[in-house]
Amino acid sequence: MTLAAVILAAGKGTRMKSELPKVLHxxxxxxxxxxxxxxxxxxxxxxVVVVAGHGLEQVAAYVDGRAQVVCQEQxxxxxxxxxxxxxxxEGYAGDILVLCGDTPLLRPGTLEQLVREHRRxxxxxxxxxxxxxxxxxxxxxxxxxxxxxxxxxxQKDATxxxxxxxxxxxxxxxxxxxxxxxxxxxIRPQNAQGEYYLTDIIGLYVGRGxxxxxxxxxxxxxxxxxxxxWQLAQAERVFRLRHLEELAxxxxxxxxxxxxxxxxxxxxxxxxxxxxxxxxARGTRIGCGCxxxxxxxxxxxxxxxxxxxxxxxxxxxxxxxGCTVGPFxxxxxxxxxxxxxxxxxxxxxxxATVGPGSKIPHLSYIGDATLGSSVNxxxxxxxxxxxxxxxWPTVVEDGAFIGSNTNLVAPVTVGAxxxxxxxxxxxxxxxxxxxxxxxxxxxxxxxxxxxxxQGGE
Ligand code: UD1
Ligand code: CA
Numbered sequence: 069m070t071l072a073a074v075i076l077a078a079g080k081g082t083r084m085k086s087e088l089p090k091v092l093h094x095x096x097x098x099x100x101x102x103x104x105x106x107x108x109x110x111x112x113x114x115x116v117v118v119v120a121g122h123g124l125e126q127v128a129a130y131v132d133g134r135a136q137v138v139c140q141e142q143x144x145x146x147x148x149x150x151x152x153x154x155x156x157x158e159g160y161a162g163d164i165l166v167l168c169g170d171t172p173l174l175r176p177g178t179l180e181q182l183v184r185e186h187r188r189x190x191x192x193x194x195x196x197x198x199x200x201x202x203x204x205x206x207x208x209x210x211x212x213x214x215x216x217x218x219x220x221x222x223q224k225d226a227t228x229x230x231x232x233x234x235x236x237x238x239x240x241x242x243x244x245x246x247x248x249x250x251x252x253x254x255i256r257p258q259n260a261q262g263e264y265y266l267t268d269i270i271g272l273y274v275g276r277g278x279x280x281x282x283x284x285x286x287x288x289x290x291x292x293x294x295x296x297x298w299q300l301a302q303a304e305r306v307f308r309l310r311h312l313e314e315l316a317x318x319x320x321x322x323x324x325x326x327x328x329x330x331x332x333x334x335x336x337x338x339x340x341x342x343x344x345x346x347x348x349a350r351g352t353r354i355g356c357g358c359x360x361x362x363x364x365x366x367x368x369x370x371x372x373x374x375x376x377x378x379x380x381x382x383x384x385x386x387x388x389x390g391c392t393v394g395p396f397x398x399x400x401x402x403x404x405x406x407x408x409x410x411x412x413x414x415x416x417x418x419x420a421t422v423g424p425g426s427k428i429p430h431l432s433y434i435g436d437a438t439l440g441s442s443v444n445x446x447x448x449x450x451x452x453x454x455x456x457x458x459x460w461p462t463v464v465e466d467g468a469f470i471g472s473n474t475n476l477v478a479p480v481t482v483g484a485x486x487x488x489x490x491x492x493x494x495x496x497x498x499x500x501x502x503x504x505x506x507x508x509x510x511x512x513x514x515x516x517x518x519x520x521x522q523g524g525e
Contacts, residue, residue, distance in 0.1 A: 070162035071183065072245075073113045074153045075104055076266075077169030078121030078140040083296040089123030091169035092130055093300060096307045097331030097350040100294060101127065103172035105134050110176035111183075113165065117153040145263030146239075147255040154249045161245055163187070166266070168239040170294045173306055178290055179240075182283050186242035191281040192273050195220070196240040198288040205295070206236035207267050209282065217282045219271030224260040235284070237267055238291035315342075328361075337373065355389065364394070372407070385417075388424075406441070423466065435459075436478065440466035446490065448473035465500065 081090025091101040101118070108116050116135035120127040121143055128137045140152040150166060157164065163186060165179060178196070186194035195217065197209045207220045208230050220237045221230050255268045273280050285291050289306045292299065311334070312325045319338030322328055329347040336342070336354045343361030351368030354360065358375045369382040372389030380394035384401035390408040393399065397411045402419035405411070409422045412429035420434045423441035428434060430447040436459050437451050449470050451462040460478035464470065468482045471490035482488065483500030492506040513521070 070160070071111070071113050071165065072115040072117070072157060072160055072162060073108050073165040073167060074117045074119060074150055074157075075101065075108075075135070075167050075169050076119050076146055076149045076239075077101055077127060078119050078143050078149050078152075079170075080122040080143065081170070081295070084300075085297075089120075089127055090294070092123065092126060093294075093297075095172050095294075095300065095303055096311070098333075099130055100172040101130065101169045103332075104167055104169055104174070105131070107174050107176050107179060108165075108167075109134075111179050115157070115160065117156045118169070119149045119152050121149075145257060145261075146266035147252050147264035147268065150266055151249060151252045151264075157245065164243045164245050164248065166239075166241045166243060168293060171239060171291055172294065173290050173292055173303055173310075174240070175287075175290055178285055178287075182240065182242050185281060185283045189279060189281040191242075192244045192247070192278040193269060194242045194281040194283060195270060196238045196285055196291065197235050197282050198238055198285045198291050199234055200236050200288050201234070203231075203234050203236045206293070207239075208233040209235040209237055211235075216274075217270060217280050218274050220267035222259065222261070222265065222267065238285060239293060240291065241266075243269075312342075351384075368401075369399075434462075437462040437464065437476075439464045440468070440484065442467050443470070444468075445470045446472035446474060450475050452477040468498075 077091040079090060084090050084093060092099040095103060118131055118135045118137045119140050120137050121140040124139055131137050136156050138152050138156050140149050163183060182194060182196050205223055207222045208226055209217060210219050210221055210230060212218050251269055251272055254272060255264050257264050259265060270280055292303055294300050294303055308330050309325055311330045312322050312328060315336050316322050320336045321341040323342065324344040327344040328342050331348065331350045333350055334348045334352045337356035339356050340354055340358040345363035346361035347365045349367035352366045354371045355373035357373050358371055360377050363379045364377050365381045368384045370386040372387065374390050375387050376392045378394040380397040382393065382399040385399050385403035387405045388407040391405045393411045396413050398416045400418040403417045404421045406422060406424040408425045410427040410429060411417065414431045415428050416433045418435040420437045422439045423443065425441055426439050426443040428445040432445055432449045434451050436453040443464050452475050453459050453462060462476045462478045463481040465482065465484035467485045469487045471488045471492060473491045474488045475493040477493060477495045480494055480497060482498045485501045486498040487503045488494055488498065489505030489507065492504060494504055494506060498504040
């Protein structure tokens, strides 16, 4: 039997109080909708339809062909939303998973269980439920005395007794396609919100004697629906702890999981230590035996093995094994640090390639530069790479020694093994092995104070 899925994602998400469509709000650095699409991809669902409405163009641009996007122009309710997928699923005969775009923590295994249960029971509809200590806001699952599900009632339509029920509707269903759309058309908006509720399909099927099943999700955290930003914050915490737990179990030391932040697609090798205040944003890959943090932000950073980064920021750059960075360094996009490079305190690098074993220990700006191996950059060195219009390159060849407080006015090349005197402003290329000094000769005026001199000359 085949499997299709419909993701309901047309709602405005009024409670988010945002210009951005709700399902595009990021969780772990990736839009919520992306999480749902990933989960379906892991289940090898063959056809996925996304029902979009609010921010349709933005949602469609994000989906970018991963699913068919259909439009629900007016958000008349979840049943109406599912109905919008009818033509996209024309001719399809099989089971249909219905998911909400605002339930991003769902695991593939849970969906597979839902489908298995649905097929085992040969049900027309199977709803995924959960037991919550605080069910406020969710639809409640009403069961007969014998335990069979009879209907779902929304919070706003529930009686006091019904509100006391702790078993909630997760908004996830597996539905048999046969007769589904005909049944949806029978649903009427007779409720507190005047909406076409998809939840009514349960009562409708039960009334007709169709088989309705329910599966209770073991981990309620998985099915949390995100309606406002506080719920999003709680979900972010669940997501990150889940990811950190996986890392910890694969050999990463996470000193304080409550103060370590991580986004999707981040990988970390065993024996790496993540210290508090570390934020690992998307695209970051860390090797083995590294020490990251405390208080470090890495985005799209690729680190080899044994790299140390303390109190620093690294973005869109690659650091080979054995590099040390920080404290208080800023490595901006486009940098490549070969093995054993040292970048010390208050150093900013941008589009810089640094050869093996080179050192930039303190207080420097190195931009649009290529440094060879075993180069030493003195404290306070600045590449003057920008003339107000264009950016120019600086080249420092192998083994060159740049004196403290040197200005390298680009375009300029310092040859292999060359030396620049401290405080020099280098505007012309320095040949290999040469010394370049550019500064006024020091003058001494004896007895300056006695002669009544003040301040500078
Ligand atoms: C819904 C369920 C509720 C369940 C909860 C689980 C209904 C009537 N209620 O309530 O039983 O406990 O989810 O999280 O189904 N949407 C559309 N078009 C619409 C309306 C909604 O696409 O016209 C989409 C939304 O974008 C959202 C999803 O459907 O992704 C659920 O809608 P939402 O308004 O969040 O429903 P809840 O009140 O949370
Ligand atoms: Ca919801």
